[in-house]
Amino acid sequence: MCVYLFRDRFQFSATVSIMFSVLRLLRKRVRKCRKWSFGRDLYLTVNKAKDEVSMLVAAKTSGATPLVIACRNGHYDVAEYLIKECHADLEQPGSVIFDGETIEGAPPLWCAAAAGYLYIVKLLVSHGAKVNTTTRTNSTPLRAACFDGHLDIVKYLVENGADIEVANRHGHTCLMIACYKGHIKIAKYLLSLGANVNRKSVKGNTALHDCAESGSLEILKLLIEHGATMDVDSYGMTPLLAAAVTGHSHIVEYIIKIPHLVSRREKIDALELLGATSVDKKRDMIGALELWKRAMNERYHGDGPLIPKHLTQAVAAYDFAREITDPEQLDDLMADPDQMRMQALVIRERILGPAHPDTSYYIRYRGAVYADAGKFNRCIELWNYALDMQQSVLDRLNPMTQSSLFSFTELFSFMMGEEGKQTTRGRVVPPVDVLEILHVFRKAIKEVELGSIMVERIPLAERDMNYLTRVMVITLHLASLLTRLLEHRPSSDEVSQQIHKSIYDLVKLKVRAKQGRTMLHLACCRDASILGRYPASQFPSPHLAEMLLKVGADPCAVDDEGNTPLHLAAQARPCPAGVTRALLDGGAHLDLVNADGQTFAHLLKSQKPHELVNVARYTKLSCSAARVIRQFKIPYKGAVPAALESFIACH
Structure with missing residues (x-):
């Protein structure tokens, strides 16, 4: 926290320093005019001052303009002065830091929205800032507000023309990021506006994948109510498997109980994968064993025909461990924790690939x-x-x-x-x-x-x-x-x-x-x-x-x-x-x-x-000779073999 405060104070000082430089420059120019009139001399002087002011306002400190710095750190008075008096470019982007990550090409409006300063967002929009402007990664101010849960800013931007479906370069939409970050009020608001609930990112994941990975059950229920489907991403992962691989058992248990949403095989895979996660991520051997027993019971005694395991080839790195197919052998794993860990690796590789x-x-x-x-x-x-x-x-x-x-x-x-x-x-x-x-x-x-x-x-x-x-x-x-x-x-x-x-x-x-x-x-x-x-x-x-x-x-x-x-x-x-x-x-x-x-x-x-x-x-004698030629500027091009010209030139 102290580091961030220090940085903000430094950036504020830089902004104020530039602002006062502008003021001193204007005062200096006006004092040089001997006649307080709207005559030609004063006109030329003030015009020259404006050019220099524009140059100062457009200058960057650590990659950011004064306006970008002011918007990032919530300095309303500085931002207002730069906009109204100095006519700062509302769209000129800069580099800013959020949560230790440098955001390149961030416009002032994006910075204010990301930082949660509604009053600065309103100031910028009222003076003509474009609400759908983007960073270098195609992130909009609306997406930035969704990321950190600034619902008031989200509503204001939408009311002023922000497009809820503009995705960043990875194809992640505002709804996806709100679901991943667990901001249920923003998710509800976006869904009420008709946000595409099944839209896919570049890697094929949907908003349902995002909330399954983050563990937000309430948002997951909301998405399903609005027609979210169990689709697969580029790795072949459904939201159910995404929840299992991250260890969110409450998500898994909720999804597998919904009729007709997942198949019996998908239910078995999810329970087995959740068991593997329990071994490696939670170190819960007993819990893993119970999950594997449930999956095996579903295989052999569930509704419908038996679903046998497709056993993979034994691997030396796994100590030649093979997946257990007999329910009675599962209990023996408790006596050999190392074999249980190998079982988890074998199961994960079979299911995930x-x-x-x-x-x-x-x-x-x-x-x-x-x-x-x-x-x-x-x-x-x-x-x-x-x-x-x-x-x-x-x-x-x-x-x-x-x-x-x-x-x-x-x-x-x-x-x-x-x-x-x-x-x-x-x-x-x-x-x-x-x-x-x-x-x-x-x-x-x-x-x-x-x-x-x-x-x-x-x-x-x-x-x-x-x-x-x-x-x-x-x-x-x-x-x-x-x-x-x-x-x-x-x-x-x-x-x-x-x-x-x-x-x-x-x-x-x-x-x-x-x-x-x-x-x-x-x-x-x-x-x-x-x-x-x-x-x-x-x-x-x-x-x-x-x-x-x-x-x-x-x-x-x-x-x-x-x-x-x-x-x-x-x-x-x-x-x-x-x-x-x-x-x-x-x-x-x-x-x-x-x-x-x-x-x-x-x-x-x-x-x-x-x-x-x-x-x-x-x-070397050849090097000494080359240095003498260069030192005394002796013409050598054309006088020596071409192969020697580059040798002489680099000494």
């Missing part, structure tokens, strides 16, 4: 629980199964796949850093198996390779390099762990050769990350270090840089800003001597300049080159 996020999420969750208990092998086995599942069904560079790879990197780093020590459960952390890291590393290389191909197919103007960059960084951290382990193995060792081959496969892809950086750039960049908690994997990394160079990485490659890996190493603060020596031994040049004309020495700041390496040893 491998593409549903919760399937792999709970596999990874169970693996994490094993790791906490010191059972690292079981964790690695489950996580590999989840990663294989994700890479087989999800798009490349999917955040879930990234998360799985990152978790592996954290786990391996922890094991290397804590080897031999006792965990909180009293178990000793075992040495990490180098083949396990190599196995995951190869999967990461595959993700980089196929992900880069996917990115290349996207038009340049639409590419987002963040996901690819993150996967590249994670892959390099795995490579860093492998090179650390190589220190204790002979180069002729078969495993050592496999590691060399895999890192070579990574380098030969020649993939570029954000800002045009190569793998070697990232390995030499402090910003690429994502594992601050674990010293086993830190960038810049001397041993990783050395390995990348050994398998063919270019030490003189430049990024979009003209930086070589050596330039990035110099900005590490402090620059590690080991990385500098590795790059120079690999063929880097001390005196290459980047796009800003800066050399390695310029970027070191508090360090000196001779403190890191023997400068004389790495100073």
Whole structure:
């Protein structure tokens, strides 16, 4: 709370500061006029002041205009002054923060509606603000008011022409967000206006899905009364299954009792899935067992023919557990909690399928629980199964796949850093198996390779390099762990050769990350270090840089800003001597300049080159000659071979 108050106070101060700047500017201009008349001089002076006032009012502080800041923080007098006296643009958007999230392209009306300031909303609308204006994600002021339950603002905007069916970029409507957030009065109001109760989002979910996931039974009843149907989303999930997977038993119990709303099979799946959720999310073994018994009784003794289970193939990661089909065997599970947990994973995968996020999420969750208990092998086995599942069904560079790879990197780093020590459960952390890291590393290389191909197919103007960059960084951290382990193995060792081959496969892809950086750039960049908690994997990394160079990485490659890996190493603060020596031994040049004309020495700041390496040893005659040509501005283009012109130009 203190942070938000401080930020609001800062933003208010910024607004007031700009406002008073405007006032001082006007006063200064008027005083310069010697004749208090409507003569030509005063006319020109005031006109000039208005131009400068407009420029000040349109200026942004931290991405937001004064009007946006005033509307976000409820400063009515400031907003009124900016609108009436300074003629601020009512539609000029800005960046604002709500609940820790930055909203881009938010117009003033959206900010006031989201923050719940009805009096400012009325002020803006009365002066002509467009009620259906949107943010960058196509969110309207009406949707913003629905999100936080501002019913008075919702009614006012609708009365002034707001469209209740405008959805954001994900296809979520005002009704959907009101249902998800549990605002029953807003949901009732929107339904009274004829809101489309069965409209689908981009991913196929409806308002009924949203309230089933959030656990709002009263809104769910209201939607059903208004004709909501049990439709499926893009994952094949009905609202009933959505309630079961999130553990809202009261929603499940209500829906399965409504005649003709769900089938008998859907009822069975919901009870079984709710039981799996009880095991993994609520740790309620007894409750889960009762739910599974009810489902089995419905299968074998419910109205209609028997509905047998379609058993899936036994999986090693699940300890070859199979679903129980005999009611008498269910009671035996209570004597073996571990088998019960595996039963929950098997049931969830059968019902949800491998593409549903919760399937792999709970596999990874169970693996994490094993790791906490010191059972690292079981964790690695489950996580590999989840990663294989994700890479087989999800798009490349999917955040879930990234998360799985990152978790592996954290786990391996922890094991290397804590080897031999006792965990909180009293178990000793075992040495990490180098083949396990190599196995995951190869999967990461595959993700980089196929992900880069996917990115290349996207038009340049639409590419987002963040996901690819993150996967590249994670892959390099795995490579860093492998090179650390190589220190204790002979180069002729078969495993050592496999590691060399895999890192070579990574380098030969020649993939570029954000800002045009190569793998070697990232390995030499402090910003690429994502594992601050674990010293086993830190960038810049001397041993990783050395390995990348050994398998063919270019030490003189430049990024979009003209930086070589050596330039990035110099900005590490402090620059590690080991990385500098590795790059120079690999063929880097001390005196290459980047796009800003800066050399390695310029970027070191508090360090000196001779403190890191023997400068004389790495100073080449060809480089010295190039520097002399540039220093004395000797014409060289056309006088030297064309291949040398670029060499001279970068010194």
